[in-house]
Amino acid sequence: MSLHLHGIVRANHRLPAGSPFRLVEVEDLAVVVSDRRDDRALTEQEATAALAGLCALVPGGPVLPLRIGTTAVDETSARTAALALGVAALRDHLTRLDGVAEMHVRLMFDEDVALRAVYDDLALTGNADMATVIAQGEQIARKIVAWRRTLADTLLAPVSAVASSVALLDPPEHTEEHRAFLVPLDQVEAVRGAVAALGGVTAICTGPLPAFHFLELSPHDSPPASRWGW
Missing domain, CATH: 3.30.70.600 (Ribosomal protein S10)
Incomplete structure (x- = not known):
């Protein structure tokens, strides 16, 4: 079983009650993940649900959304993906998005x-x-x-x-x-x-x-944007 990676938040971020999410901590930050049961691309319905889940994270604090459909094989890979984005830069982005x-x-x-x-x-x-x-x-x-x-x-x-x-x-x-x-x-x-x-x-x-259109969180060697535009 692999993981869907949804976004980057602070490690003390409050998750919505009843959500499928959990936090994989990376220093004082965390990757929001959920279990990926099938090795296949998301359907339109699943992508819509993923977007709704990201929106539900916003009341708990700033969220740096990752491209919908981003995956990792395990928690170690999820941490590696976050580190590749630069922890210091992620902290700065989260500070900029506090309250917006x-x-x-x-x-x-x-x-x-x-x-x-x-x-x-x-x-x-x-x-x-x-x-x-x-x-x-x-x-x-x-x-x-x-x-x-x-x-x-x-x-x-x-x-x-x-x-x-x-x-x-x-x-x-x-x-x-x-x-x-x-x-x-x-x-x-x-x-x-x-x-x-x-x-x-x-x-x-x-x-x-979440601030989809006001952030660039992708490493330089990342794949093109998903067909949903995020």
């Missing part, structure tokens, strides 16, 4: 509204050949991205004001804006309220999450 967490905001704009907003700035040509049509489509997409980003800056200004860091995430559609914010835990409800109060756009707020 990542929040995600997803804004979904109506496509007709977006097209009307950028239409006057477009230089479209009628009866165009296929290459021109493709170029025009790319031009429209670029204009919409610029429009939605400027509008999102305004709409999300109250959230940005309480965040210590902001990251732009890749959205699936050109009419969507996804951002990650590193915010104080005591501002989580205020962020949710600010997003819920937004008008003229469909908005979804998710979190608090």
Whole structure:
């Protein structure tokens, strides 16, 4: 039986009641692990459960999330993996994340509204050949991205004001804006309220999450990111 490695915490971190996690101590830190019963890749459902488990760790203190799907053959290997990341650097990261967490905001704009907003700035040509049509489509997409980003800056200004860091995430559609914010835990409800109060756009707020997008914990020879992006 091998282990799933979920994250790095302080050795005195309080684990959620009833969780499958246990701590493998490394000096004053610990690796959060759970048993890995099968030698296979995680399913989508298991990856979602792993993310939920990481989120449940946040109330107990700062968490440095490891890439979902990271494994080790035993506790000794888990300690070795943590040491490879540099204990001093891990301590610094944990200190920086004391009292903060990542929040995600997803804004979904109506496509007709977006097209009307950028239409006057477009230089479209009628009866165009296929290459021109493709170029025009790319031009429209670029204009919409610029429009939605400027509008999102305004709409999300109250959230940005309480965040210590902001990251732009890749959205699936050109009419969507996804951002990650590193915010104080005591501002989580205020962020949710600010997003819920937004008008003229469909908005979804998710979190608090471990700081997936504000850390780089991988050794230089690590494999590429998982298909879930963490």
